Amino acid sequence: MRIGVIVGSIAKESINKKLASTFPALAPEGTEFTFIDIAGLPMYSYDYDGNFPEVARDFKAAIDSVDGVIIVTPEYSRSLPGVLKNALDWSARPYGQFSFFGKPVAIIGASQGNVGTAAAQQHLRAILGHYNAITMGQPEAFFVYRPADFGANGEVLNESTAALLEGYLAAVTAHVGRFAPVNA
Numbered sequence: 001m002r003i004g005v006i007v008g009s010i011a012k013e014s015i016n017k018k019l020a021s022t023f024p025a026l027a028p029e030g031t032e033f034t035f036i037d038i039a040g041l042p043m044y045s046y047d048y049d050g051n052f053p054e055v056a057r058d059f060k061a062a063i064d065s066v067d068g069v070i071i072v073t074p075e076y077s078r079s080l081p082g083v084l085k086n087a088l089d090w091s092a093r094p095y096g097q098f099s100f101f102g103k104p105v106a107i108i109g110a111s112q113g114n115v116g117t118a119a120a121q122q123h124l125r126a127i128l129g130h131y132n133a134i135t136m137g138q139p140e141a142f143f144v145y146r147p148a149d150f151g152a153n154g155e156v157l158n159e160s161t162a163a164l165l166e167g168y169l170a171a172v173t174a175h176v177g178r179f180a181p182v183n184a
Contacts, residue, residue, distance in 0.1 A: 116142025
């Protein structure tokens with residue numbers, strides 16, 4: 001099973017990138033992850049619709065090439081980051097060519113605050129609903145990031161954190177496995 005991972009932050013020390021880096025070690029056996037970069041996408045404008053830049057074509061092809069996607073989003077000002085919204089806009093263009101249409105998607109996000117990324121995830125669910133993505137409803141994962149739970153090489157040091165992430169990733173693979181064959 002191939003799962004794409006889109007991290008909605010381009011910050012070098014992003015805690016959401018750190019969280020996503022733990023997925024390969026914690027996921028069920030047979031799960032392969034492809035990290036889909038959004039940093040190189042220019043700001044979307046419909047002026048590009050007639051001549052899509054290669055970076056945007058590559059981004060859409062990366063989504064098309066996986067069975068499902070996990071979007072790892074930070075929360076900026078009670079919503080998703082602009083860079084992630086920009087990537088989602090590219091995924092839906094040209095008009096009618098939704099990369100997420102019928103694609104199984106899961107959402108997780110990390111924050112150092114106690115409510116995690118709840119507001120950003122709700123906004124993201126609304127956008128994905130418009131794109132007709134098959135978004136996993138449960139379990140929701142509003143992840144509170146604690147630096148002491150992670151080692152220098154990205155390993156999870158806290159057993160309850162590892163168990164939470166393993167359970168979440170098992171649910172993601174079940175979700176993708178249930179719906180990806182529909183789109184094959």
